[in-house]
Amino acid sequence: MVQILVDNNIIEAENGANLLQTCLENGIYIPNLCYLNDSQEPFAACRLCFVEIDGHPVAACTQKVSEGLQVQTDTSAVRSLQKTAFRLLLSVHEIKCKECSANKRCDLQRIAKFLKVGLKPKGLEIRLKDPGLDSGHPYLIVDQNRCVLCGKCVQVCLQKHGHSYLTFAKRGFDTVISGYIEPDDIPLTFSGCTLCIDICPVMAISLKEGIKS
Amino acid sequence: MKKQKEKGKKLNPIDNKIIDEKFGAIFAEAQRRKKERQNNSIPKIHIGLSTCGIAAGAMETKTAFEETLSQRGIEAQIHCVGCIGHCYAEPWVIIENSESGFPPIFYPQVTAGKAKMLTKLYLEEGDPRLEHILGAMEENEMIPSVWEFSRFSKEKRIVMDLCGKIDPDDINEYIAEDGYSSWAKALKSPPDEVLKQVLGSGLRGRGGAGFLTGKKWELALKQTHLEKIVICNADEGDPGAYMDRTILESNPHQVLEGLALCAYAIGAHKALFYVRAEYPLAVKTIQNAISQAMESGIIGKDILGSGFDLEMDVFQGSGAFVCGEETALILSMEGSRGMPYHRPPYPAERGFQGLSTVINNVKTLAAVPPILKNGASWYRQTGTPESPGTAIFSVVGNVTHPGLVEIPMGVTLRTLIFDICGGIPDKKKFKAAQIGGPSGGCLPEEFLDTPIDFDSLIEAGAMMGSGGMVVLDEDTCMVDVAKYFLDFTQKESCGKCTFCRIGTWHLLSILQRLTIGEGQEGDIEKLEQLSHDIKNGSLCGLGKTAPNPVLTSLKYFREEYEAHIKEGCCPAASCRALSAYYIDLDKCARGCDACVGCCPVDAVFTTSNRKKGIDQQLCVKCGECKVHCPPDYNAIFRISPAHLAPIIERPKEENQ
Ligand SMILES: Cc1cc2nc3c(=O)[nH]c(=O)nc-3n(C[C@H](O)[C@H](O)[C@H](O)COP(=O)(O)O)c2cc1C
Numbered sequence: 124m125v126q127i128l129v130d131n132n133i134i135e136a137e138n139g140a141n142l143l144q145t146c147l148e149n150g151i152y153i154p155n156l157c158y159l160n161d162s163q164e165p166f167a168a169c170r171l172c173f174v175e176i177d178g179h180p181v182a183a184c185t186q187k188v189s190e191g192l193q194v195q196t197d198t199s200a201v202r203s204l205q206k207t208a209f210r211l212l213l214s215v216h217e218i219k220c221k222e223c224s225a226n227k228r229c230d231l232q233r234i235a236k237f238l239k240v241g242l243k244p245k246g247l248e249i250r251l252k253d254p255g256l257d258s259g260h261p262y263l264i265v266d267q268n269r270c271v272l273c274g275k276c277v278q279v280c281l282q283k284h285g286h287s288y289l290t291f292a293k294r295g296f297d298t299v300i301s302g303y304i305e306p307d308d309i310p311l312t313f314s315g316c317t318l319c320i321d322i323c324p325v326m327a328i329s330l331k332e333g334i335k336s
Numbered sequence: 337m338k339k340q341k342e343k344g345k346k347l348n349p350i351d352n353k354i355i356d357e358k359f360g361a362i363f364a365e366a367q368r369r370k371k372e373r374q375n376n377s378i379p380k381i382h383i384g385l386s387t388c389g390i391a392a393g394a395m396e397t398k399t400a401f402e403e404t405l406s407q408r409g410i411e412a413q414i415h416c417v418g419c420i421g422h423c424y425a426e427p428w429v430i431i432e433n434s435e436s437g438f439p440p441i442f443y444p445q446v447t448a449g450k451a452k453m454l455t456k457l458y459l460e461e462g463d464p465r466l467e468h469i470l471g472a473m474e475e476n477e478m479i480p481s482v483w484e485f486s487r488f489s490k491e492k493r494i495v496m497d498l499c500g501k502i503d504p505d506d507i508n509e510y511i512a513e514d515g516y517s518s519w520a521k522a523l524k525s526p527p528d529e530v531l532k533q534v535l536g537s538g539l540r541g542r543g544g545a546g547f548l549t550g551k552k553w554e555l556a557l558k559q560t561h562l563e564k565i566v567i568c569n570a571d572e573g574d575p576g577a578y579m580d581r582t583i584l585e586s587n588p589h590q591v592l593e594g595l596a597l598c599a600y601a602i603g604a605h606k607a608l609f610y611v612r613a614e615y616p617l618a619v620k621t622i623q624n625a626i627s628q629a630m631e632s633g634i635i636g637k638d639i640l641g642s643g644f645d646l647e648m649d650v651f652q653g654s655g656a657f658v659c660g661e662e663t664a665l666i667l668s669m670e671g672s673r674g675m676p677y678h679r680p681p682y683p684a685e686r687g688f689q690g691l692s693t694v695i696n697n698v699k700t701l702a703a704v705p706p707i708l709k710n711g712a713s714w715y716r717q718t719g720t721p722e723s724p725g726t727a728i729f730s731v732v733g734n735v736t737h738p739g740l741v742e743i744p745m746g747v748t749l750r751t752l753i754f755d756i757c758g759g760i761p762d763k764k765k766f767k768a769a770q771i772g773g774p775s776g777g778c779l780p781e782e783f784l785d786t787p788i789d790f791d792s793l794i795e796a797g798a799m800m801g802s803g804g805m806v807v808l809d810e811d812t813c814m815v816d817v818a819k820y821f822l823d824f825t826q827k828e829s830c831g832k833c834t835f836c837r838i839g840t841w842h843l844l845s846i847l848q849r850l851t852i853g854e855g856q857e858g859d860i861e862k863l864e865q866l867s868h869d870i871k872n873g874s875l876c877g878l879g880k881t882a883p884n885p886v887l888t889s890l891k892y893f894r895e896e897y898e899a900h901i902k903e904g905c906c907p908a909a910s911c912r913a914l915s916a917y918y919i920d921l922d923k924c925a926r927g928c929d930a931c932v933g934c935c936p937v938d939a940v941f942t943t944s945n946r947k948k949g950i951d952q953q954l955c956v957k958c959g960e961c962k963v964h965c966p967p968d969y970n971a972i973f974r975i976s977p978a979h980l981a982p983i984i985e986r987p988k989e990e991n992q
């Protein structure tokens with residue numbers, strides 16, 4: 124076990140443990156969307172989990188804990204990056220909280236509250252995808268205007284099934300999560316697995332009508 | 337166990353004798369062939385047949401030579417070589433016609449017609465047609481030599497020395513020029529010796545970041561518990577950059593030798609070339625080079641009797657810019673989507689399929705054989721203390737002699753652009769040099785005396801990148817340049833991390849608004865803030881450097897951004913929506929119809945006194961009229977903002 128200092132709290136953790144997970148487990152919240160607990164290779168894509176170490180902002184999910192590590196979670200550089208990343212995500216997100224199944228359970232709402240910012244991406248043009256619903260998967264619908272591309276669905280599916288039935292598709296700004304079924308892949312019946320639906324921080328994935336979990 | 341055996345073998349003098357004997361025989365055969373070629377007095381025609389030459393018509397030139405030679409019954413040898421780097425001269429040939437008494441002569445722009453003419457007049461009749469030459473390839477008493485021309489004399493070729501001189505498809509031509517001698521030498525000494533020389537040379541990676549090559553190899557060497565693999569990165573996705581392709585197509589064996597030396601230094605038995613599939617000729621050339629090297633026993637099993645094994649192969653990437661980034665490259669080779677991941681672990685610690693992986697750029701590897709041959713201190717004589725060796729740039733844009741240039745590090749931008757590449761054509765003024773491609777920056781005139789080396793360029797706000805340079809003249813709009821590069825990075829982002837995927841799109845969208853006159857107060861600050869955050873927040877090098885074109889153009893050309901926003905004016909009069917063409921009636925010649933005929937939308941009309949005017953409503957601003965207006969009149973101008981164009985009324989009767 125080693126000791127680290129997060130803001131003013133001394134925390135004990137296993138040497139080499141993941142910094143983000145350590146903070147979260149010790150009740151110190153750091154905004155995050157893409158980190159999966161005990162992940163060996165953190166995806167590090169959402170860019171919300173910044174903390175400051177040695178005067179530099181770094182993504183907490185990519186840091187390992189070591190003796191004497193000093194971490195600040197609330198510096199202006201950290202907040203500036205977090206707010207910008209958050210606004211960027213909102214600039215492609217359909218804000219219809221009242222009608223949204225994720226309302227009150229949504230990680231975006233939680234982060235907005237934590238960062239004390241609204242859900243309107245101030246100063247940025249909003250650009251939604253049309254059509255927003257992707258039904259390329261035989262059993263699932265992905266709402267592209269909710270999805271934050273954290274990739275958790277792809278990772279859990281891969282872990283569970285050995286390869287993922289969801290994948291990143293297209294490039295650049297147009298990148299989306301989409302169904303990925305090779306012709307000889309199709310499971311004849313829906314297995315009942317809803318890991319991807321359950322893990323999604325914004326409830327962007329749902330079962331198609333008539334499919335029962 | 338294996339390691340010990342290798343080490344033991346290296347130090348065994350009997351094995352060294354075997355290596356000497358085996359390589360000696362290969363070298364002697366290559367020399368014999370070279371002598372045979374030299375002693376044969378028939379004329380030789382060297383033609384540059386890399387992708388660039390072929391695109392300029394070199395295949396047609398070659399066919400024309402072949403046909404004319406056979407029609408006229410002339411005996412000559414056509415020697416297919418790679419690219420010499422002088423793009424402005426493509427398709428070029430060098431003719432050696434020793435019986436005529438002239439030295440070898442360089443001819444630029446040899447079309448099929450010129451090829452026929454030269455065959456007849458020079459090869460048959462002995463008249464070299466001096467009006468068509470660029471110069472002789474050697475100093476002589478009769479005709480000026482190309483070495484009087486600074487495009488030739490100020491270069492210093494270490495990596496590209498043999499490019500354009502040898503046939504890339506014939507391993508013997510490389511060996512005859514001392515090729516693979518470093519390899520044979522290395523195999524006779526312990527691997528540390530190679531590492532020591534590379535470390536001592538101070539060689540820095542030419543793929544962009546300038547990381548010390550020796551240090552990278554050392555890190556891999558330390559991973560004693562892992563098997564190793566070495567990869568040559570030839571993804572080369574920067575728009576306008578083609579150095580790596582040219583080197584692979586023109587002298588693949590030098591890169592192959594460098595890769596083999598790298599493998600030997602770190603104890604890898606597998607080596608791969610990652611080449612984009614859009615480079616079919618480079619792929620073919622390197623594949624052929626590998627099989628020839630295998631056949632000669634230069635790679636493969638028990639190489640030259642040394643006991644060292646090395647397998648080589650080519651992997652074809654599907655041509656995404658981001659796959660040049662080393663972690664994305666590894667994923668793409670493993671069959672996954674090319675999305676960079678966080679480092680550490682560095683590839684040397686855990687890379688392709690969990691192996692300790694060394695990835696180096698084509699130019700980095702090609703510098704290794706000369707370093708081993710001549711020694712680390714020889715290499716350090718060129719370049720600067722912190723950036724030893726040479727830099728290879730593809731210089732394109734508004735410059736008189738574009739092409740590939742290899743210069744010592746530390747040469748200034750001014751020397752490169754004005755002395756070597758001939759400056760800006762059409763008496764236009766220099767505006768900026770965009771260095772380092774989409775990750776680089778635009779440097780204005782004040783920076784012309786900046787030495788070209790890794791650190792000075794970064795200090796100035798640009799970067800070496802992989803060595804693309806676009807020279808821009810006064811007619812270029814800097815907002816438009818930034819938009820061009822952001823459009824590229826935005827499309828090429830892998831889409832993984834928030835800043836790069838969405839942030840670059842917002843930058844682009846603001847820039848687009850500026851270029852159509854819809855800029856708003858506060859846009860500049862927004863660009864700055866976003867750029868700053870994208871730089872600091874992105875996961876990989878693509879996002880971290882993507883805002884550089886915006887940041888440098890904002891830093892050095894801020895007034896242009898302001899003019900777009902505040903006055904709807906593009907100072908270079910280049911943005912279409914903000915500018916207009918008009919005809920100066922004082923200069924326009926009565927009765928001349930040049931502009932009328934070329935206008936695709938019939939926007940040019942005749943005024944009551946038989947001069948011309950442009951109907952601004954119809955004009956699509958293609959600029960054809962300006963091109964076609966005879967130089968004696970030069971009556972057509974472009975102006976911004978558009979409303980400043982003088983109004984010329986269309987005569988009533990024409991209107992109907
Ligand atoms: C977006 C991006 C694209 C890159 N493209 C290339 C490339 O095409 N060729 C290359 O050699 N290195 C490229 N790199 C750099 C590689 O990641 C790596 O640093 C390099 O291949 C290491 O070789 P070196 O040490 O010889 O420079 C790229 C990096 C980034 C971030």
Ligand code: FES
Pocket residue numbers: 154155156157158166167168169170171172182183184185
């Ligand atoms: S949780 Fe660290 S980048 Fe997403």
